[in-house]
Amino acid sequence: MNEWPGLGTAFWLQLTRDLRLAFRHIGQAANPLMFFVMVTTLFPLALSPAPELLQAIAPGVIWVSALLASLLAAESLFRQDVEDGTMEQLALSPQPLSLLLLAKTTAHWLMTGLPLVLMAPIVGHALFLPGDAVPETMLALLLATPVLSLAGAVMAALTVGLRRGGGLLSLLILPIVMPVLIFGARATDMAMQGLDVGGVMYLLAAILLLAVSLAPAGMAAAMRISLD
Amino acid sequence: MFAFIHKLGSPPHFWRLSGTMVPWFSWFAVVLIAVGTVGGLWVAPPDYQQLDAFRIIYFHVPSAWLSQFGYVVMAAAAAVGLIWRIKLAHAVAAACAPIGASFTVVALATGSIWGKPMWGTWWVWDARLTSTLVLLFLYFGYMALRAAIDDENRADRASALLAIIGVINIPIIKYSVEWWNTLHQPATISKIGKPSMDPEMLVPLLVMWLGFTFFFFAVLMVRTRAELIARERNKKWLREVIGRG
Numbered sequence: 001m002n003e004w005p006g007l008g009t010a011f012w013l014q015l016t017r018d019l020r021l022a023f024r025h026i027g028q029a030a031n032p033l034m035f036f037v038m039v040t041t042l043f044p045l046a047l048s049p050a051p052e053l054l055q056a057i058a059p060g061v062i063w064v065s066a067l068l069a070s071l072l073a074a075e076s077l078f079r080q081d082v083e084d085g086t087m088e089q090l091a092l093s094p095q096p097l098s099l100l101l102l103a104k105t106t107a108h109w110l111m112t113g114l115p116l117v118l119m120a121p122i123v124g125h126a127l128f129l130p131g132d133a134v135p136e137t138m139l140a141l142l143l144a145t146p147v148l149s150l151a152g153a154v155m156a157a158l159t160v161g162l163r164r165g166g167g168l169l170s171l172l173i174l175p176i177v178m179p180v181l182i183f184g185a186r187a188t189d190m191a192m193q194g195l196d197v198g199g200v201m202y203l204l205a206a207i208l209l210l211a212v213s214l215a216p217a218g219m220a221a222a223m224r225i226s227l228d
Numbered sequence: 229m230f231a232f233i234h235k236l237g238s239p240p241h242f243w244r245l246s247g248t249m250v251p252w253f254s255w256f257a258v259v260l261i262a263v264g265t266v267g268g269l270w271v272a273p274p275d276y277q278q279l280d281a282f283r284i285i286y287f288h289v290p291s292a293w294l295s296q297f298g299y300v301v302m303a304a305a306a307a308v309g310l311i312w313r314i315k316l317a318h319a320v321a322a323a324c325a326p327i328g329a330s331f332t333v334v335a336l337a338t339g340s341i342w343g344k345p346m347w348g349t350w351w352v353w354d355a356r357l358t359s360t361l362v363l364l365f366l367y368f369g370y371m372a373l374r375a376a377i378d379d380e381n382r383a384d385r386a387s388a389l390l391a392i393i394g395v396i397n398i399p400i401i402k403y404s405v406e407w408w409n410t411l412h413q414p415a416t417i418s419k420i421g422k423p424s425m426d427p428e429m430l431v432p433l434l435v436m437w438l439g440f441t442f443f444f445f446a447v448l449m450v451r452t453r454a455e456l457i458a459r460e461r462n463k464k465w466l467r468e469v470i471g472r473g
Contacts, residue, residue: 161382168373168376222386228381
């Protein structure tokens with residue numbers, strides 16, 4: 001069986017393929033980022049542009065918007081590959097499906113999750129988030145957005161074959177990722193007040209490790225059920 | 229042992245067994261809940277702090293327990309169905325979800341009614357209440373996923389996987405009152421070693437708890453039988469036991 005590429009090579013090939021595809025439809029990949037920015041601009045419009053108020057709600061707004069943007073992104077994660085039959089080939093290939101789906105999710109996170117982390121300082125500035133809290137918020141988002149992508153990937157794999165999947169997907173993802181929202185918003189909030197965020201960061205990191213180790217198996221199991 | 233389990237997995241055997249057990253469980257539930265209600269509302273002395281308002285505990289604690297226990301039963305049945313491909317287990321899981329969701333609603337509602345005089349508010353965003361609300365969302369998600377998939381076999385397996393993933397929430401609810409400093413009081417029953425309640429209060433609560441649990445299993449069996457009628461409608465054995473062609 002030596003003619004098959006190794007696990008690392010398979011992961012890399014899947015990752016680069018997905019990134020290349022995403023860059024060819026860059027407008028589609030940028031949608032969640034646009035959504036993130038637009039949702040955050042809704043709050044000053046709907047509530048009041050007063051800096052004190054915006055500063056008080058900034059952690060919540062940033063985290064809820066990031067969560068919603070990741071929900072929007074999860075929808076398109078596996079759909080195209082399932083529709084054109086690529087996914088069946090992946091499932092039939094000798095490489096572990098969990099590894100290939102993890103590669104796809106990684107590419108997805110690089111295109112939709114990482115931009116949210118990079119955009120956070122600008123959005124934070126617009127909401128009068130104190131400059132001191134920005135690095136902590138970015139670090140927390142860096143730990144949390146992969147969890148959102150992984151949880152979204154498991155649920156997307158479960159619902160991928162369904163015609164009325166959209167609203168259902170949000171209903172499935174939201175309860176699972178609520179702890180991430182709680183700890184993430186808490187990290188930003190504590191950083192704003194000058195408190196030590198170490199404990200919350202370790203918790204977010206622990207959730208990320210748990211998600212990275214369990215989610216690929218869940219994705220593969222869900223995908224095999226969906227492909228049946 | 230294995231023969232027993234193997235037999236239990238067969239729908240006709242379950243049909244016969246549950247047929248004899250449902251009346252027993254129902255009567256146990258009726259008697260125990262009646263005794264527990266009398267004991268809780270009249271016999272038990274008023275609480276020194278909460279006076280008579282604490283008596284809602286006799287409905288709140290058993291339903292909160294069943295909201296979590298129901299999820300564990302559902303997830304365990306789902307796992308059995310997913311791993312050993314036992315169709316009856318999937319039917320049990322499907323029958324369990326609405327019961328568990330109902331008990332979650334009852335637990336949240338009685339908790340709110342209890343919270344209003346005690347905490348001065350219907351709802352607080354503390355860990356126990358929030359995680360119970362998340363449990364309700366998990367039940368809704370499970371039922372929505374099951375409803376969205378037309379193919380029965382696929383619906384069974386997809387929702388089973390979802391139920392297993394959701395089990396993560398159960399320890400969070402269970403230990404939320406210990407991990408976080410919450411407004412919700414710590415567990416009442418669990419301290420079997422040295423109960424924090426007077427026996428006159430505790431005994432009716434245990435009776436209620438047992439009665440609610442019997443009620444849960446009685447309803448679960450009735451609902452599973454209904455699921456079986458829907459799922460096995462073309463099978464010969466079902467026509468024979470129901471007696472109509």
